[in-house]
Amino acid sequence: MDGPHFVCPTHTDAGHRLTLPAEAYASAGTFALERERIFKRNWNLFSWSERIPNPGDYVSGTMAGYGVFAIRGDDGVVRAFHNACRHRGAELVDAESGHCGKLLVCPYHSWGFDRAGRLANPRDFGGEVRFDPDAWGLFPVQAAEWRGLIFLKIEAGGESFADWLGPVDAMAADYPLDRQHYFMSKDRDVDVDWKTYGDNYLECYHCQTMHPGLCASMDIHQYRVDVYPEHKLFHLHAPAREGGLTRGLYFYRFPFLMLNLYDWGSSIATVEPLGPGRIRHVNWYFFTDVSPEKAEENRRSAEWSAQIVTEDIDIILGVQRNLAAGVYRQGPLSPKYEHGVLAFQDMVRDALADPPPAVQVAA
Incomplete structure (x- = not known):
C-alpha cells in the first residue's frame, strides 16, 4: 500500500509552514x-489494573479496529489476545469485563484455552489429530502494565513499552x-x-x-x-x-x-x-x-x-x-x-x- 499523496504545498509564500491538507x-x-x-505499531492505553486484580479477571474492548481482551494470568501477569477462537473464529468473551475459570471456554464449540492463551481442550474433536497447545493458542497481543495502567500493542515486535514511554x-x-x-x-x-x-x-x-x-x-x-x-x-x-x-x-x-x-x-x-x-x-x-x-x-x-x-x-x-x-x-x-x-x-x-x-x- 502506497503512502498518501498530499499534493498541497507545505509552506506559504512568506515561509510559514502549512497544516496538513x-x-x-x-x-x-x-x-x-x-x-x-x-x-x-504504537502502544495504546487500554484499561487500568484495578479492573482485573485477580487471576482469571479480564477486560475486553477494541483497538485499531480489532476485538481484543486482557486477562490476568495465574502468575499475576497481564496478557492480551485477539478476541477470536482458533477453531472457527468465534468471539471468546462478550462482556466488557468479567472472570473466567481455569479455562476460557469458547461459547460456540466449547474449545478451552488456559489463562496464558494455550489451547487446553479442543472438546470432542474426534479422529487422531493432536493439537500443539502453543501453535494453536490464542493470537497474542503485546501487553504491558505501568503504574496501574494497562497498555496494548497490536503489531508484534517494534519498540518495547519502556522505550515507547521514554x-x-x-x-x-x-x-x-x-x-x-x-x-x-x-x-x-x-x-x-x-x-x-x-x-x-x-x-x-x-x-x-x-x-x-x-x-x-x-x-x-x-x-x-x-x-x-x-x-x-x-x-x-x-x-x-x-x-x-x-x-x-x-x-x-x-x-x-x-x-x-x-x-x-x-x-x-x-x-x-x-x-x-x-x-x-x-x-x-x-x-x-x-x-x-x-x-x-x-x-x-x-x-x-x-x-x-x-x-x-x-x-x-x-x-x-x-x-x-x-x-x-x-x-x-x-x-x-x-x-x-x-x-x-x-x-x-x-x-x-x-x-x-x-x-x-x-x-
Whole structure:
C-alpha cells in the first residue's frame, strides 16, 4: 500500500509552514494507512489494573479496529489476545469485563484455552489429530502494565513499552499515580478526526478565547509546549495562579495518549479512532482519596476538567465539518504558538511515509 499523496504545498509564500491538507482528515484511504502504520505499531492505553486484580479477571474492548481482551494470568501477569477462537473464529468473551475459570471456554464449540492463551481442550474433536497447545493458542497481543495502567500493542515486535514511554517514566516518578484509585469516566463518541483533536490539544493559542476556567487556574501567558521529537513526546506546562491547583505534569505521547498527573489525582485520556473523521474520546479520573467524604469534591474536579474538553469539542466539530466540506484546504501555523501542532503533523507525515516492515517468506 502506497503512502498518501498530499499534493498541497507545505509552506506559504512568506515561509510559514502549512497544516496538513484537509483531505488528510476525512479520507478513508488515509485512515486505512494510519491503522496499519500508526495505530497498530504504537502502544495504546487500554484499561487500568484495578479492573482485573485477580487471576482469571479480564477486560475486553477494541483497538485499531480489532476485538481484543486482557486477562490476568495465574502468575499475576497481564496478557492480551485477539478476541477470536482458533477453531472457527468465534468471539471468546462478550462482556466488557468479567472472570473466567481455569479455562476460557469458547461459547460456540466449547474449545478451552488456559489463562496464558494455550489451547487446553479442543472438546470432542474426534479422529487422531493432536493439537500443539502453543501453535494453536490464542493470537497474542503485546501487553504491558505501568503504574496501574494497562497498555496494548497490536503489531508484534517494534519498540518495547519502556522505550515507547521514554522519559515519561522518570519525569513522573514522584507522582503517586499507582496509589490513586479509579473514580469516574467521561467517554463520548465525536465526529472529529483523531488528528483534529491532537492539533487542538497541542496548542494554547485558543485558550484565552475559549477556556475561561483554565485561564483562571493557570497563567496562560506562560503556557509552554516542549517537544521531544525523538520520543514523539510533548510536555505541556504553565504555572498555577495563586490559589490554583497544586503542581502538575502534563504529557501528550503520539499518537494519542494524554497524561495529566497531580499529587491528589490524575486525568488519563486517549482517543480510539473509529474511522476517518470520527473518534471515541475516553477520559478516566483517578484520585488518591476516593472516600465518600471526598466524593463531591472529586466530582467537581472531574467535571471542571471535562468542561474544558467539552469547550474544545464544541469548536473542533465545526473545524471537522469544514475540513470535510471541500472549501478550506490549509492554513498557516504560528511559529510562536503552534510549533507543537507542526511537530505533531510532521510525526503523522513521517509515520505514513514509513514503509511496512519486510515480510519474511519461508523458502
